[in-house]
Amino acid sequence: MVTKLNETTINQQLHTLNLDLEKSWCIQDEKLHKSFKFNNFISAFGFMSQVAILAEKANHHPEWFNVYNRVDIDLTTHEAGGISMKDFDLAQGVEALK
Numbered sequence: 513m514v515t516k517l518n519e520t521t522i523n524q525q526l527h528t529l530n531l532d533l534e535k536s537w538c539i540q541d542e543k544l545h546k547s548f549k550f551n552n553f554i555s556a557f558g559f560m561s562q563v564a565i566l567a568e569k570a571n572h573h574p575e576w577f578n579v580y581n582r583v584d585i586d587l588t589t590h591e592a593g594g595i596s597m598k599d600f601d602l603a604q605g606v607e608a609l610k
Contacts, residue, residue, distance in 0.1 A: 514597075516592040516593050526544075529600055546585055547584045556582065560578060572589070574587055575587070575588070587602055
């Protein structure tokens with residue numbers, strides 16, 4: 513069973529995740545959120561394909577939105593009813609792709 517993280521743990525994990533990032537993840541609408549911008553649609557779609565492979569391997573899939581060169585990612589664990597370590601693990605994997 514996956515456990516929903518409390519606010520203190522979420523803030524600690526968010527701080528750790530964002531330590532060396534130029535653009536930070538944030539909490540938006542009770543989800544782990546980040547917007548990514550690319551040079552063009554092909555680059556954005558390629559990124560989404562890479563994230564899809566990570567998500568499938570982890571059996572943890574993002575909520576996302578794409579328009580042209582922008583990809584917005586929201587992570588939450590539905591079975592836990594909120595943010596869990598699965599979300600932070602996937603976010604770290606996403607960051608490793610860049």
